Amino acid sequence: MSAEPPIRVVLADDQAMIRAGLRMVVESEPGMEVVGEAADGVEAVAIARRFQPDVVLMDISMPRLDGLTAARQLLDTPRPPKIIMLTTFDTDENLYAALRAGTSGFLLKVSPPEQLVEAIRVVAGGDGLLDPAVTTRVIASFAGRHEPVRPPQLAELTPRELEVLRMLARGLTNAEIAGELFVGEATVKTHVARVLMKLNLRDRAQAVVFAYESGVVTPGAAG
Incomplete structure (x- = not known):
């Protein structure tokens, strides 16, 4: 190997x-x-x-x-x-x-x-956020100062992908998401990759920003 x-x-x-x-x-x-x-x-x-x-x-x-x-x-x-x-x-x-x-x-x-x-x-x-507690706190604080704007590409997500996006916004790793959804990590990786591709995002950090700025999650509701 x-x-x-x-x-x-x-x-x-x-x-x-x-x-x-x-x-x-x-x-x-x-x-x-x-x-x-x-x-x-x-x-x-x-x-x-x-x-x-x-x-x-x-x-x-x-x-x-x-x-x-x-x-x-x-x-x-x-x-x-x-x-x-x-x-x-x-x-x-x-x-x-x-x-x-x-x-x-x-x-x-x-x-x-x-x-x-x-x-x-x-x-x-690419499986986790750098310092998730700080990252989600700061994004929630700043995104909450503006009215959320719901981009049209959100409609492309399946209900499961939307659920995964909300979990990304909480700063969860792939292993933690797998545990909550009772699926394998490989399945979670596929869901995360599809979320990023459909929303044209580079990585998980951008997914957290997107989730708050689009109103998918709101400050105080993602913990």
């Missing part, structure tokens, strides 16, 4: 010491490798396009091109990587902007190494 290919990671931060620390953590972990580094947003876009990583660790505040703009450019490519935003400040505004842009999550630079490694694995695998 052949081994799984390593998770390919690009590091983007304007501080060399931060990049060195991130590299040390990632490369000490079996099944991960750093394939490129960038010191600003312009470099981050160029290097990620060149090396086609699975995950980009992107500083939110960088010269020449900020991390959020760089992330939007990368997410607009045919084979976008998963992007984890790195920041010094845990502000809800930054997190919501990053999630709406299509990034997979948000991590503080002071997070412990094991949290960084777990975050990379979670977003690369």
